[in-house]
Amino acid sequence: xxxxxxxxxxxxxxxxxxxxxxxxxxxxxxxxxxxxxxxxxxxxxxxxxxxxxxxxxxxxxxxxxxxxxxxxxxxxxxxxxxxxxxxxxxxxxxxxxxxxxxxxxxxxxxxxxxxxxxxxxxxxxxxxxxxxxxxxxxxxxxxxxxxxxxxxxxxxxxxxxxxxxxxxxxxxxxxxxxxxxxxxxxxxxxxxxxxxxxxxxxxxxxxxxxxxxxxxxxxxxxxxxxxxxxxxxxxxxxxxxxxxxxxxxxxxxxxxxxxxxxxxxxxxxxxxxxxxxxxxxxxxxxxxxxxxxxxxxxxxxxxxxxxxxxxxxxxxxxxxxxxxxxxxxxxxxxxxxxxxxxxxxxxxxxxxxxxxxxxxxxxxxxxxxxxxxxxxxxxxxxxxxxxxxxxxxxxxxxxxxxxxxxxxxxxxxxxxxxxxxxxxxxxxxxxxxxxxxxxxxxxxxxxxxxxxxxxxxxxxxxxxxxxxxxxxxxxxxxxxxxxxxxxxxxxxxxxxxxxxxxxxx
Numbered sequence: 145x146x147x148x149x150x151x152x153x154x155x156x157x158x159x160x161x162x163x164x165x166x167x168x169x170x171x172x173x174x175x176x177x178x179x180x181x182x183x184x185x186x187x188x189x190x191x192x193x194x195x196x197x198x199x200x201x202x203x204x205x206x207x208x209x210x211x212x213x214x215x216x217x218x219x220x221x222x223x224x225x226x227x228x229x230x231x232x233x234x235x236x237x238x239x240x241x242x243x244x245x246x247x248x249x250x251x252x253x254x255x256x257x258x259x260x261x262x263x264x265x266x267x268x269x270x271x272x273x274x275x276x277x278x279x280x281x282x283x284x285x286x287x288x289x290x291x292x293x294x295x296x297x298x299x300x301x302x303x304x305x306x307x308x309x310x311x312x313x314x315x316x317x318x319x320x321x322x323x324x325x326x327x328x329x330x331x332x333x334x335x336x337x338x339x340x341x342x343x344x345x346x347x348x349x350x351x352x353x354x355x356x357x358x359x360x361x362x363x364x365x366x367x368x369x370x371x372x373x374x375x376x377x378x379x380x381x382x383x384x385x386x387x388x389x390x391x392x393x394x395x396x397x398x399x400x401x402x403x404x405x406x407x408x409x410x411x412x413x414x415x416x417x418x419x420x421x422x423x424x425x426x427x428x429x430x431x432x433x434x435x436x437x438x439x440x441x442x443x444x445x446x447x448x449x450x451x452x453x454x455x456x457x458x459x460x461x462x463x464x465x466x467x468x469x470x471x472x473x474x475x476x477x478x479x480x481x482x483x484x485x486x487x488x489x490x491x492x493x494x495x496x497x498x499x500x501x502x503x504x505x506x507x508x509x510x511x512x513x514x515x516x517x518x519x520x521x522x523x524x525x526x527x528x529x530x531x532x533x534x535x536x537x538x539x540x541x542x543x544x545x546x547x548x549x550x551x552x553x554x555x556x557x558x559x560x561x562x563x564x565x566x567x568x569x570x571x572x573x574x575x576x577x578x579x580x581x582x583x584x585x586x587x588x589x590x591x592x593x594x595x596x597x598x599x600x601x602x603x604x605x606x607x608x609x610x611x612x613x614x615x616x617x618x619x620x621x622x623x624x625x626x627x628x629x630x631x632x633x634x635x636x637x638x639x640x641x642x643x644x645x646x647x648x649x
Contacts, residue, residue, distance in 0.1 A: 264283075267279055275300070275303060285391050286348060289343070297323050347373065347376055354370050398434075443463075502519065552587075556594060580599060596635065
């Protein structure tokens with residue numbers, strides 16, 4: 145009995161000490177040795193298994209169905225994590241969404257419950273064209289920062305809410321309001337910090353505030369956000385300090401340029417980024433920076449055309465088509481997606497609609513000048529796209545609409561021969577866009593030279609300094625780099641960027 149009693153007090157054996165493995169990595173950080181790589185993966189899977197078992201042990205509760213618009217559930221599941229760094233980011237749970245399309249092991253800057261994982265899955269899989277800028281640009285660059293991430297998800301949540309309840313109730317989404325307020329609180333908390341207050345995350349979040357105010361036609365808040373953004377960037381050392389984040393830098397200029405066109409700002413707030421014409425990449429590599437609204441009555445083009453203008457709904461649909469095309473091209477270049485193809489039936493339909501509202505040259509007036517020139521520019525754009533990309537729809541033949549050289553001649557007659565360019569008082573970026581399309585489509589060298597002089601005329605009023613900046617302004621509107629960039633570089637190669645006041649005053 146003594147032996148048994150003594151044995152009952154024997155301390156348990158100590159667990160074996162942890163094994164440490166020294167791993168050799170290349171300069172890129174990749175593990176080169178296959179055996180060591182297998183060992184590392186095995187340890188990672190062990191840790192994941194432990195965390196899952198621990199979660200199941202301490203959180204075994206009767207499961208309740210959570211609604212995505214339940215503010216209390218969202219508040220419990222996703223507390224503010226603006227002060228956390230990358231080491232504190234949670235691994236989202238492996239919820240089954242659709243066909244399990246969300247990576248269960250991905251890391252996000254905020255704790256993610258099933259509602260937020262649904263939003264992440266939605267932005268990456270839902271086919272609506274309005275979500276393509278979020279998927280291609282906004283969502284990826286928001287990943288490193290909690291406030292930025294919350295702001296982007298707030299607009300994805302708004303999209304889901306409008307799908308369920310209609311556009312008339314889009315301002316009533318509680319989940320969107322919670323995510324947005326959390327982003328605002330995070331920005332306010334960090335603004336006074338000399339380091340965190342000028343980070344890429346803060347700049348991106350404030351830029352998103354401005355972008356979505358622009359999209360929603362809240363011009364007063366747009367101006368406030370852009371003024372705050374300017375101060376933050378100046379505190380950081382100017383736009384040159386964003387050289388490490390070129391995507392954010394281009395987005396900033398894209399939104400800034402949009403204001404010069406649609407809000408009639410005389411010049412951009414920030415200088416345009418440097419673009420080198422010897423680059424192998426297309427000059428305008430971003431899709432439309434401001435996600436379009438699905439409601440035609442809220443279309444951004446209503447600031448360029450009158451509400452009763454027949455061009456307003458056409459350009460709204462044209463924007464969707466170009467956004468889809470540029471987004472497919474972006475996927476193809478950056479992630480090896482399928483080659484870009486167009487639906488020629490959709491192109492044909494838009495060309496027919498534009499052709500139906502043609503205005504004879506002798507009937508152009510100061511009131512319809514912008515409409516007719518933009519109509520011509522839209523047809524030249526569609527003609528170039530139609531000829532460049534293969535078809536994925538029914539191959540309609542539209543040769544009678546595709547004589548872009550004759551369209552360029554008509555544009556030249558209106559603006560140059562009749563001197564109507566002087567009547568184009570506002571919307572100078574649209575003037576530059578129209579004559580740039582005319583320059584790359586004309587078959588007459590003299591007409592091309594006149595179009596380039598008009599680009600100089602418009603560029604001088606927009607504060608531009610070279611041909612590549614003019615291309616960036618045109619590319620920020622309706623433009624397809626793969627179709628027009630090389631043609632533009634070719635026609636501008638032998639002409640100096642020198643404004644002659646005696647040509648166009």
